Amino acid sequence: MSAAVLSGKELAAGIRADVRERAAVLADRGTPARLAVVTATADEASAWYVRSIASAAGKAGLECDVRDLGADATVERIRAELARLDADSAVHGVILQTPLPAGARAEELARAIGPGKDVDGANPLSLGLLAAGLPAFAPATAEAVVSLLEHHEVPLSGRRAVVVGRSTVVGKPLAHLLLDRNATVTVCHSRTADLAAVVREGEVVVAAVGRAALLTPGHIAAGAFVVDVGTNPTPDGRLVGDVDPAVAEHAGGLSPVPGGVGPVTTALLLRHTVEAAERA
Amino acid sequence: MSAAVLSGKELAAGIRADVRERAAVLADRGTPARLAVVTATADEASAWYVRSIASAAGKAGLECDVRDLGADATVERIRAELARLDADSAVHGVILQTPLPAGARAEELARAIGPGKDVDGANPLSLGLLAAGLPAFAPATAEAVVSLLEHHEVPLSGRRAVVVGRSTVVGKPLAHLLLDRNATVTVCHSRTADLAAVVREGEVVVAAVGRAALLTPGHIAAGAFVVDVGTNPTPDGRLVGDVDPAVAEHAGGLSPVPGGVGPVTTALLLRHTVEAAERA
Numbered sequence: 389m390s391a392a393v394l395s396g397k398e399l400a401a402g403i404r405a406d407v408r409e410r411a412a413v414l415a416d417r418g419t420p421a422r423l424a425v426v427t428a429t430a431d432e433a434s435a436w437y438v439r440s441i442a443s444a445a446g447k448a449g450l451e452c453d454v455r456d457l458g459a460d461a462t463v464e465r466i467r468a469e470l471a472r473l474d475a476d477s478a479v480h481g482v483i484l485q486t487p488l489p490a491g492a493r494a495e496e497l498a499r500a501i502g503p504g505k506d507v508d509g510a511n512p513l514s515l516g517l518l519a520a521g522l523p524a525f526a527p528a529t530a531e532a533v534v535s536l537l538e539h540h541e542v543p544l545s546g547r548r549a550v551v552v553g554r555s556t557v558v559g560k561p562l563a564h565l566l567l568d569r570n571a572t573v574t575v576c577h578s579r580t581a582d583l584a585a586v587v588r589e590g591e592v593v594v595a596a597v598g599r600a601a602l603l604t605p606g607h608i609a610a611g612a613f614v615v616d617v618g619t620n621p622t623p624d625g626r627l628v629g630d631v632d633p634a635v636a637e638h639a640g641g642l643s644p645v646p647g648g649v650g651p652v653t654t655a656l657l658l659r660h661t662v663e664a665a666e667r668a
Numbered sequence: 669m670s671a672a673v674l675s676g677k678e679l680a681a682g683i684r685a686d687v688r689e690r691a692a693v694l695a696d697r698g699t700p701a702r703l704a705v706v707t708a709t710a711d712e713a714s715a716w717y718v719r720s721i722a723s724a725a726g727k728a729g730l731e732c733d734v735r736d737l738g739a740d741a742t743v744e745r746i747r748a749e750l751a752r753l754d755a756d757s758a759v760h761g762v763i764l765q766t767p768l769p770a771g772a773r774a775e776e777l778a779r780a781i782g783p784g785k786d787v788d789g790a791n792p793l794s795l796g797l798l799a800a801g802l803p804a805f806a807p808a809t810a811e812a813v814v815s816l817l818e819h820h821e822v823p824l825s826g827r828r829a830v831v832v833g834r835s836t837v838v839g840k841p842l843a844h845l846l847l848d849r850n851a852t853v854t855v856c857h858s859r860t861a862d863l864a865a866v867v868r869e870g871e872v873v874v875a876a877v878g879r880a881a882l883l884t885p886g887h888i889a890a891g892a893f894v895v896d897v898g899t900n901p902t903p904d905g906r907l908v909g910d911v912d913p914a915v916a917e918h919a920g921g922l923s924p925v926p927g928g929v930g931p932v933t934t935a936l937l938l939r940h941t942v943e944a945a946e947r948a
Contacts, residue, residue, distance in 0.1 A: 495800035516796025520775035520836045546861045554847050556800045563843070563855070567834050570859040572866060575843070579850040581826045586852060589869075 550590030761941035830870030
C-alpha cells in the first residue's frame, strides 16, 4: 500500500483561476490589486522566492512592486518603507521578506503593516486576531497546510494533529487554525522528549522545522496524513522536505516537496492581496 | 501516597509583598499606581470578583477605580470608556470585566486597551506579541498557572503538558507560555475524542474548562502535576474546580480550589499594574 499524494498543484491552480477573475475586475475598474514585497537581503533563496511571487502575481493580473533595500538596510529604513507602503492607498498587500539584516526582528518590524494589508499574517496583531477568532489574514504557509488537507478531504474535527515546529510564521498560527477546525493539537519542537513517540500519536502530522528528512517512517503511524512544509536545499541543487519520502510506504497521505504546500502558499498570498484590494 | 498540594497562597503573598513595596515608592513620588476596572453586567460572580480585586489593590497600596457602566451599556459606550481610560495618564492598568452585554465581544472591545495598559492581556495584540516572543502582559490567569508550577518546582522543559480548554483568555495563551518554557503542549477541548486517553499523556495537566469535576482519576497519569483553573459555584454556595479532588490519590500534585490559581491571578494583576506604572 502506498500513501495518497497530497499534491498542491490542482488546488493552487483553482485558487489562481479565482484570483485571475477577481484581479481582472479590479483592473477593469482602474484599481488593480497591488502587492509590495520588501526585501533587505542578498540571500539567494529569498531572491528566488521573491521572483516566483512576482512572476505568479504578473500571471494572475496583479501588480507587484519589489522594494529591495539592500542587505545593509537599517531597522529604521525598513520600518519607514513598511509604514510608507501601509499608508499608500494604491498598495493593497505588503510582505516583509526574510532573512533580514542582523538586529532586525521580522515580528517587531511587521507591526508597521496594518492587519488590512498584512497578507502574510506577519504582524503579531494578525496572529492575535486569528487566535481570538477575529478576522485577520493567516500566514499563507499555515493556511496552505489546512487548505491542502481540506482539499484532499482529510478530516480534522476530533482528530489528533501533531505540528512539529513552533515558529511564529508556521507552527504557532497553524496550531490555532487546526484548533479552530476542532482538531486536538500537539506542538512539538527541538526540546520534545521522544519525538517519534509523540509524532506517532498524530492522525495528521505537519512538519515545519527546516531539517531534511527529520521525520522518518518510525515517526509516522500507519494511515496518518503527513504535510511537509520543509524546503531544504540539497548540495546538488534540489529541494527536499522535512519528511523522508519513505514514510509513503505506510502513511495515508503525504504532500510532495516541491509541489505540495509551496504552490498553495503563493496562490493564497495572491488571493489575500485581491481580498484586501476588494475591501479597499 | 497523596499528591502535593500546589497551593497558591504563599506565592501570592510573596508577589503581594513585592507589589506593596513598589506601590509605596510610586505613591511617595506622587504617582500612585492606578488600576481601572470596567464592568457592564449585573452578574453576581463578576461583582464579587471585582470587589476582591479592588480590596486587594487597596491593601497593596494601589488606587482602583471601578467603572460600572450597567448591564445595558452599548458596545460604543464601553469602547469609548476604554479609550478614555487608555488615554488617561493617571491610569496605568485597564481591565474589561466579563460577562458583557449581548452583542459585545471582549476580544474585539479590548483592542481599545493599548498593550502598555493591558494588564490582563485581553487585547489580541497582547496575545500575538506573547506568541511572537515580544514583550506583552499575559492574561493573569494563564501566567498564574505557569508561575504556580514554577513556584512548586515542577519541571516543564521537555515535559508533556496537556491543556484542557481552548479559550482566548486561558487555554490559548497558556499554550504559548508553556511552549516558551519548552514543554511539548497538547490542547484538548469539547471535541477531543477520548479525552481521558489524551489527558493521561500529560506529565503536567491544566484544566481550564469551567465544568465541575470534568477530570476524574481516570484522566490523570500516576505522578502527574495537575493545575485546576476552574471555579464552579455549587448549589450550596461553595466553589469547586474542574478536577475531582480524588485525583490527589495518585497525582504528583494538585492545586486546590479555592486557594490555588485564584490568589496568584489577583496578585499578578496588581504586579502588572505596578510594572505599567513604573514604565509610565
